[in-house]
Amino acid sequence: MITCVRLQFVINLQPDESTKIQLKTNHNFLQSLAQKCKTQFELQCDQLTVIFPNKRAGVYFADYLAQLYAQPIWSPTILSFEEFVEQKQNKHFADDLQMIFLLYKAYKEIVKQPEDFDAFFPWGEMILKDYNDIDNYLVDVRHIFRVIKSQKELDEAFRHLSEKDQQTIQGFWKSFLPTPNKKQNEFIATWSILTELYDRFNDLLNENGLIYKGRMFRDYAEQVDSLESSETFWFAGFNALTKAEESIIKSYLKNGNTDIFWDVDAYYYNDQNQESGTFFREYAQDEHFKPSISRDLKETIGQAKLEIEILSAPFSMGQIKGAAQKIEQLSLTKAEQSELLIILTDESLLQSTLHALPDQIEHANVTMGWHIAQSRAYLFLSKVLALHDKYQSNQLKKIQHKEILALLEYNDLLAIDSDRISKFDVEALKSNSVYQLTKNAQEFFPEMAVLLSSVDSVQDLIVNLIAFIKDQNLNLLSDIDRSVAVLVHGTLKRINTAMQQHNVQLNFNSFYKLFLKLGSTLKLPLSGDHKQGIQIMGILETRNLSFKHVLVVGMNEGSWPKDSSNTSFIPYNIRKAFELPTVEHQDAMQSYLFYRLLHSAENLWISYNNISEFNHNGELSRYVRQLQYESELSFKLASLVNPISAGTEPVITIQKRENVLNGLNEFLVNEGGTNKRLSPSALNTYIDCKLKFYFQHIEKIREPDELLEDMDPSLFGNLLHGAMEHLYTGRQHWKAEDISDARSSLDQAIKQSFADQKLTENNEQTGRQIIAYEVIKAYMERILAFDEQHAPFDILGLEATDYFVDFPIETMDGSVQVGLKGIIDRIDEFKEVVRVLDYKSGRDDRKFGLMFDLIDGKSNKRNKAVFQLFYYCMLYKENHPDIKKPIQPGLFNSKDLFDDKFDAMLTQTIDRKNRPVLNYTDFEEEFKDVLLYLLTEMFNPHIPFSQTEDEQKCQYCAYRQICNKG
Structure with missing residues (x-):
C-alpha cells in the first residue's frame, strides 16, 4: 500500500532567486491551477487531493503553490493517477x-x-501489451x-x-x-x-499479491460506481484518457466534491481537422466533461508573444551545435536558466548534447528514460555473457586472448592499468595462446576472476555477476554507469529469484539473448532538480509543464511524431472496431504534446536533420509544417550547411554552373545505368582537394607523363598488389602447408607483376628496380608469415572483381543515385569471419578516431586507408545483402607489418579508449552517414570546387602549375 505524505511547505519571505521557479506572464496551466487552489481553499489545502497524469507535474504544481504563500501550510495530497488507483486498490504493480x-x-x-x-x-511481451490495452x-x-x-x-x-x-x-x-x-x-x-x-x-498474479496497470484500472473502474467519498478531488492535465480512466473520473464527478481541469487551447480545439484537439472534442460531447472544457478553453496560441526559429542542419551533430549557439544567444542568468527546456526526440543524443552545452550552463537536469544499452557498463557485461556463451559452445573450452582483450577495452570500469594489458597482449601473441576461463587469464587480471570463472549453469553465472557488481567500487564510475550497474544488479537478482520460483531453465545462449533484449527495454529513469539549471527531457516528460524558452532537437517526421510500430496480436481493423488505441490515437497524443508547448513558450527553437539517412528521412515534422501553413505566426528560418569545417574563402574556386553540373551528373545512375562511377581514390582526391577532383574527373585534364626512375609510391603499390594477386590466384582453400609451399613461387609472382607494368626487358631489372624487387619480396614474406599463422582460410576474391553500388542521396532536384565502384585487393574467410583486406606500401595507419575525421580534408587525423577499407566493406556488404557472417576490414600496412605484434585489424581510438573493428556492421550506419554527407556535399550546386589550403598536399600534385603552387 502506498503511503501519501502530506508535505509542509516552509516558504521564505525573501526566497532565493537562484532556486525559485520563475512565475510567467504567458498561460501556465500548473501555475493557474495553483492560484485556483489558493483562492478556493486558502489555508486549508490539505482538504484537497490533486491527481495528475504523472509525478513530475505534481512536483512543479507544489512549487508554484508554495510561492503563493508567505507562511508554511499543509499541502494538498498530490498523486499521479497510478498512485491514486494503487492506493485505492491496496495492491502492488508487478514489474x-x-x-x-x-x-x-x-x-x-x-x-x-x-x-x-x-x-x-x-x-x-506482445501478449502483455495487448492484455494491458x-x-x-x-x-x-x-x-x-x-x-x-x-x-x-x-x-x-x-x-x-x-x-x-x-x-x-x-x-x-x-x-x-x-x-x-x-x-x-x-x-x-x-x-x-x-x-x-x-x-x-491473472490467477498467478493474484496468488503473488500482484497486478498490472491495465487490470488494476479495470478492476477499480468496475468498483468505483458503488463507492462513496466525502473527500475533494481534482483531476488535472489529462488529454488521452483510457476508457477505464474515463469511467473512474466520471464516477467521482457524479459523486460530487470533484472537478476536472483541462489544459486546452481554442486554436486546435475549434479546428475539426486538428489532431491535437481530437480527444477534447470527443469529451465535449459527454455531459460530465462538457462544462469543464467550456470553462477551461483558452485562446493563447497566436495571441501571446511567440518567436519561432527553425534550423535545418545536417545530422544530429549540426543540430546540437545549433542548439548550443542558441543557448549562448539567449544569455540567460542563473535564475533564468530553469526557464529553458531542451526536448530530445531521440534519447541517444543525450550524451552529445550534454558535452556541447556552453560553459555558462552550470546545471543541466535530465528527466527522461534512457536505454541502458547505450552505457559502457551494460556493453561490458554483455561482452562477458557473449564470452561465456561462446566458451560453453566450444567443446575445447578455450577462448582466444583477443576475446579477453575485448573486455579490457572497458579497463576504465575495472581500474586495470594499461601496462598490464600490454604485457598480457605481448605474452599471448608470443605463445599464440588460448585460455581456459578457470586458469591462465585470471592470473593476469584477478579483478576479473569472478567474471572469468568457469561455471556449469546460468544461475551460477548470475550469482557471479551479482557478486562482481557488488564488490566494485562504483564511485569510480560515471554517474550513468554507476546507476546502470545498480539497475542491472537488481535486475539480475530478480531474474535469479524468478528462475528459482517458477522453475525456468535457461541455457547460456538463451540467457545471453535475454540480456540483450533487456538492454533494449530497460530504461534508466533519469530525473534532475527542476529548480536549478536548464531542463533536458524526452517528449512524454513535458506533459503539463510550461517553459519560457523551448528548444526541440530532432523535429523530423518519424521522430515527432514517432513512427508507430504494430507490435500486437490484434490487427488494426479489430482494434478500431473495439475502440482500442490505434496509430491515429498515438498521432493525436503526440500532436497535442507539441501544440501545448505553444501555450506558454515565448521562444520556440526547432531543429531538424535535413539529410535523408538510412534510418531517418530529411523532412521537417508535419506538425511544424501545419503550423507554418495554417497559423499566422511568424517563423525565422536558418540553415547550417557544413558543420565540419569552415575556413577562409579559397583563392581558386570553380562554381557549379550548368556545364560543370553536367560533368558531375555523369556519375549519377539513370534508366540506362551509368558509364562513370566514383572510386574510393576519386573520393579521397575530392576530400583532399576539391579542385584537383574537378581537374581530374570533370575537366579530365590528364596528368603529365613522367619518367619513373625513382619508383614512385603509386607504382610500387601496384607492383605489390599485382604480385600478391599472382601468388594467390588459382587456389581457394589455403592451409599452413600450402602457404609454406607458395614461398617457392614468390620470385615468379614478383617478376610477372613487373612484366605487367612493362618495367622489365628480357626479364631483367636494373637500377632502383632491383631495390624495389627486394623490398616487395620482404613485404610479401611478412604477409605470408602472418597468413601462415592464421591458416586455414579461404580466398573469396582478389583484384579481378569490380564491385558496384548505386548509393541514394537527396539533392535539390530530388532523389538520385550516385554510381560507386571499387576493386578490393583481397577478400577471404577465416574462422567464420569475412575479411576485407588491403595492402598498403606507404606509412598508412590502422588506427583512426572519429568517423567524420575520415572525410574532413582539414583534419590532421584523417586516415585515407581506413576510409578506403570501410568503403570496400560497404561495397561488399551491399553486394551480399544476405550475409550473416561478420565482415572485418584489415590493413597490411608496411609501417607495422614487420612488428612482432602485427595484427591487420583496425582500431578506433577516441579519448584514449581503443575499440577494435571486429565487424563492419557495428560501424556501418555511422560510415554510411558520413559517406552520405560527403556525396550530398559533392552534388550540392551551391558548394563550389575549392582549392585546398594545405600547401603540403600541393607539393607533388600534377596540377600545381595551374594553381601557381609550383
Whole structure:
C-alpha cells in the first residue's frame, strides 16, 4: 500500500532567486491551477487531493503553490493517477520481469509442448501489451479473442461493417496466413489459448499479491460506481484518457466534491481537422466533461508573444551545435536558466548534447528514460555473457586472448592499468595462446576472476555477476554507469529469484539473448532538480509543464511524431472496431504534446536533420509544417550547411554552373545505368582537394607523363598488389602447408607483376628496380608469415572483381543515385569471419578516431586507408545483402607489418579508449552517414570546387602549375 505524505511547505519571505521557479506572464496551466487552489481553499489545502497524469507535474504544481504563500501550510495530497488507483486498490504493480516469468509459467501449464523461454519472450511481451490495452479500454476479453481466433466468427462480428471493410480484414488474414504450415498452425494455436492464458496469468498474479496497470484500472473502474467519498478531488492535465480512466473520473464527478481541469487551447480545439484537439472534442460531447472544457478553453496560441526559429542542419551533430549557439544567444542568468527546456526526440543524443552545452550552463537536469544499452557498463557485461556463451559452445573450452582483450577495452570500469594489458597482449601473441576461463587469464587480471570463472549453469553465472557488481567500487564510475550497474544488479537478482520460483531453465545462449533484449527495454529513469539549471527531457516528460524558452532537437517526421510500430496480436481493423488505441490515437497524443508547448513558450527553437539517412528521412515534422501553413505566426528560418569545417574563402574556386553540373551528373545512375562511377581514390582526391577532383574527373585534364626512375609510391603499390594477386590466384582453400609451399613461387609472382607494368626487358631489372624487387619480396614474406599463422582460410576474391553500388542521396532536384565502384585487393574467410583486406606500401595507419575525421580534408587525423577499407566493406556488404557472417576490414600496412605484434585489424581510438573493428556492421550506419554527407556535399550546386589550403598536399600534385603552387 502506498503511503501519501502530506508535505509542509516552509516558504521564505525573501526566497532565493537562484532556486525559485520563475512565475510567467504567458498561460501556465500548473501555475493557474495553483492560484485556483489558493483562492478556493486558502489555508486549508490539505482538504484537497490533486491527481495528475504523472509525478513530475505534481512536483512543479507544489512549487508554484508554495510561492503563493508567505507562511508554511499543509499541502494538498498530490498523486499521479497510478498512485491514486494503487492506493485505492491496496495492491502492488508487478514489474516487467515478474509479469513475463509468470506469463511463461501460465503458458507452460496450458501448452503441451511449450517453446523455450527465449523464443517465448518476444511473444510474451506482445501478449502483455495487448492484455494491458484490453483491460485499460474495458474490452470484453472473451469476445475479442473469439473474434481473432475464428475467421467465420470474425465475419459474423463485422457484418455491420461495409463490404469494403470486411474485405480489408479478410485480406489481412490471407496475407498473414496464405497457406497453413507448421509455424502458422502454432500461431493459430496461440490465438486459441489467449483467453485461457489471460485467466491463468491473472490467477498467478493474484496468488503473488500482484497486478498490472491495465487490470488494476479495470478492476477499480468496475468498483468505483458503488463507492462513496466525502473527500475533494481534482483531476488535472489529462488529454488521452483510457476508457477505464474515463469511467473512474466520471464516477467521482457524479459523486460530487470533484472537478476536472483541462489544459486546452481554442486554436486546435475549434479546428475539426486538428489532431491535437481530437480527444477534447470527443469529451465535449459527454455531459460530465462538457462544462469543464467550456470553462477551461483558452485562446493563447497566436495571441501571446511567440518567436519561432527553425534550423535545418545536417545530422544530429549540426543540430546540437545549433542548439548550443542558441543557448549562448539567449544569455540567460542563473535564475533564468530553469526557464529553458531542451526536448530530445531521440534519447541517444543525450550524451552529445550534454558535452556541447556552453560553459555558462552550470546545471543541466535530465528527466527522461534512457536505454541502458547505450552505457559502457551494460556493453561490458554483455561482452562477458557473449564470452561465456561462446566458451560453453566450444567443446575445447578455450577462448582466444583477443576475446579477453575485448573486455579490457572497458579497463576504465575495472581500474586495470594499461601496462598490464600490454604485457598480457605481448605474452599471448608470443605463445599464440588460448585460455581456459578457470586458469591462465585470471592470473593476469584477478579483478576479473569472478567474471572469468568457469561455471556449469546460468544461475551460477548470475550469482557471479551479482557478486562482481557488488564488490566494485562504483564511485569510480560515471554517474550513468554507476546507476546502470545498480539497475542491472537488481535486475539480475530478480531474474535469479524468478528462475528459482517458477522453475525456468535457461541455457547460456538463451540467457545471453535475454540480456540483450533487456538492454533494449530497460530504461534508466533519469530525473534532475527542476529548480536549478536548464531542463533536458524526452517528449512524454513535458506533459503539463510550461517553459519560457523551448528548444526541440530532432523535429523530423518519424521522430515527432514517432513512427508507430504494430507490435500486437490484434490487427488494426479489430482494434478500431473495439475502440482500442490505434496509430491515429498515438498521432493525436503526440500532436497535442507539441501544440501545448505553444501555450506558454515565448521562444520556440526547432531543429531538424535535413539529410535523408538510412534510418531517418530529411523532412521537417508535419506538425511544424501545419503550423507554418495554417497559423499566422511568424517563423525565422536558418540553415547550417557544413558543420565540419569552415575556413577562409579559397583563392581558386570553380562554381557549379550548368556545364560543370553536367560533368558531375555523369556519375549519377539513370534508366540506362551509368558509364562513370566514383572510386574510393576519386573520393579521397575530392576530400583532399576539391579542385584537383574537378581537374581530374570533370575537366579530365590528364596528368603529365613522367619518367619513373625513382619508383614512385603509386607504382610500387601496384607492383605489390599485382604480385600478391599472382601468388594467390588459382587456389581457394589455403592451409599452413600450402602457404609454406607458395614461398617457392614468390620470385615468379614478383617478376610477372613487373612484366605487367612493362618495367622489365628480357626479364631483367636494373637500377632502383632491383631495390624495389627486394623490398616487395620482404613485404610479401611478412604477409605470408602472418597468413601462415592464421591458416586455414579461404580466398573469396582478389583484384579481378569490380564491385558496384548505386548509393541514394537527396539533392535539390530530388532523389538520385550516385554510381560507386571499387576493386578490393583481397577478400577471404577465416574462422567464420569475412575479411576485407588491403595492402598498403606507404606509412598508412590502422588506427583512426572519429568517423567524420575520415572525410574532413582539414583534419590532421584523417586516415585515407581506413576510409578506403570501410568503403570496400560497404561495397561488399551491399553486394551480399544476405550475409550473416561478420565482415572485418584489415590493413597490411608496411609501417607495422614487420612488428612482432602485427595484427591487420583496425582500431578506433577516441579519448584514449581503443575499440577494435571486429565487424563492419557495428560501424556501418555511422560510415554510411558520413559517406552520405560527403556525396550530398559533392552534388550540392551551391558548394563550389575549392582549392585546398594545405600547401603540403600541393607539393607533388600534377596540377600545381595551374594553381601557381609550383
